[in-house]
Amino acid sequence: MVRVSLVLLVLGSVLIGWACSHQESGEWICESDAGIRVQAEFRPGLVTLDGHADDWKDIDGFEFSLLPALDPDEDKEYKGGKMTVKALHDGKDVFFLLQVDGNYAYSKSNNNKCPSVALMFPIGDHAAYHNMGGCKEGTNSCTNKTCKGHEVDIMHFSIGNAIPGRLYGGNPMDNGDGNGGDRFGNLVDLYAWNPHCRFIDGTGPSGDYSSAQNDWKGAWWHTTFTDRSGFVEEDSPYGSDGQKGIYFFEFSRPLRTMDRLQQDAQFTISGSSKMSVAFWYPVDGNPWYGSSHYSVNCDWIPLDISPGSSTLTTSSPGSWGDVASAFALLFSVVSVCLSVFVGYRLARPNGLHFTPMGITMENR
Numbered sequence: 001m002v003r004v005s006l007v008l009l010v011l012g013s014v015l016i017g018w019a020c021s022h023q024e025s026g027e028w029i030c031e032s033d034a035g036i037r038v039q040a041e042f043r044p045g046l047v048t049l050d051g052h053a054d055d056w057k058d059i060d061g062f063e064f065s066l067l068p069a070l071d072p073d074e075d076k077e078y079k080g081g082k083m084t085v086k087a088l089h090d091g092k093d094v095f096f097l098l099q100v101d102g103n104y105a106y107s108k109s110n111n112n113k114c115p116s117v118a119l120m121f122p123i124g125d126h127a128a129y130h131n132m133g134g135c136k137e138g139t140n141s142c143t144n145k146t147c148k149g150h151e152v153d154i155m156h157f158s159i160g161n162a163i164p165g166r167l168y169g170g171n172p173m174d175n176g177d178g179n180g181g182d183r184f185g186n187l188v189d190l191y192a193w194n195p196h197c198r199f200i201d202g203t204g205p206s207g208d209y210s211s212a213q214n215d216w217k218g219a220w221w222h223t224t225f226t227d228r229s230g231f232v233e234e235d236s237p238y239g240s241d242g243q244k245g246i247y248f249f250e251f252s253r254p255l256r257t258m259d260r261l262q263q264d265a266q267f268t269i270s271g272s273s274k275m276s277v278a279f280w281y282p283v284d285g286n287p288w289y290g291s292s293h294y295s296v297n298c299d300w301i302p303l304d305i306s307p308g309s310s311t312l313t314t315s316s317p318g319s320w321g322d323v324a325s326a327f328a329l330l331f332s333v334v335s336v337c338l339s340v341f342v343g344y345r346l347a348r349p350n351g352l353h354f355t356p357m358g359i360t361m362e363n364r
Helices: 002-020 172-176 306-348 357-361
Strands: 038-042 061-062 083-089 094-100 114-123 152-158 189-193 197-198 217-222 246-254 272-278 301-305
Touching: 002 061, 038 152, 083 301, 094 114, 094 272, 152 246
Parallel strands: 038 083, 038 301
Antiparallel strands: 061 083, 083 094, 094 246, 114 152, 114 272, 152 189, 189 197, 217 246, 272 301
């Protein structure tokens, strides 16, 4: 119990740091591109959750510029490159791949000197992108009643204690304690009403949260790594700082969770939801702080969960036609071969003569 309290205390201090540093300057102005959209296709059995992007090569993604979340000015764009967001589902789980250019940076146990990413989804009907749900209540007054309808679901992954290629997130120990923490790799499941009211699932100012859990799993990788057989903690820092390459962050969670506390977004096949992606990076080696993150857009991005039938309908006429044609050809060849064989057997002279046993004995 003491260990659980310490874990939640550390996570809570991180969240408080984020909230205290979340200060904006001036009026919020957003000019969002109405054409952007992320589509999760139905592609079962395609992805292995290991941080590698090889199995995503045939999945289309959307490329985004990364602008400061609190001041989306193009002059302050992330200089390292772009972020590509991909998604798919297998009818049970939804998968995300974040691909972002960036020179390798890693400092063990120092999350703020390592890259970090977050996904955010609306839960409540009034959940705004701006101000993480947009509830106007303060730290001492925000509850599931005063901020009802402003809930957002957040997955945050800080890789300072995460080994590349290894799986983190929901685990029996933290889920058994009824919270969305991750004491091993800091891939945590959160909910929020605004930046100052953000909590690990299963914790918060009100209610019985003992049934919460972390539904996310994820891994990370960088293209400069040469050893693909598997890293262990003693291999840290796993690569050389400053090497040019690409970061991959790969995640999954069930389309539907067992949440009964309005702390998880729920996805429906053939339905549409919304999402956002945030990225932290230690620019010039300087540790990032909570509100210094970049975002793919200044508003929600539509997320479509495609039905399996749409994919099958597109491909099935041609594919089934090819199969039928091949089967018909095979059947024709077999029929011709049988006809030739039967005709040959009937037309061939019978070279074997039957001699009764009795005649054979008399001739002797």
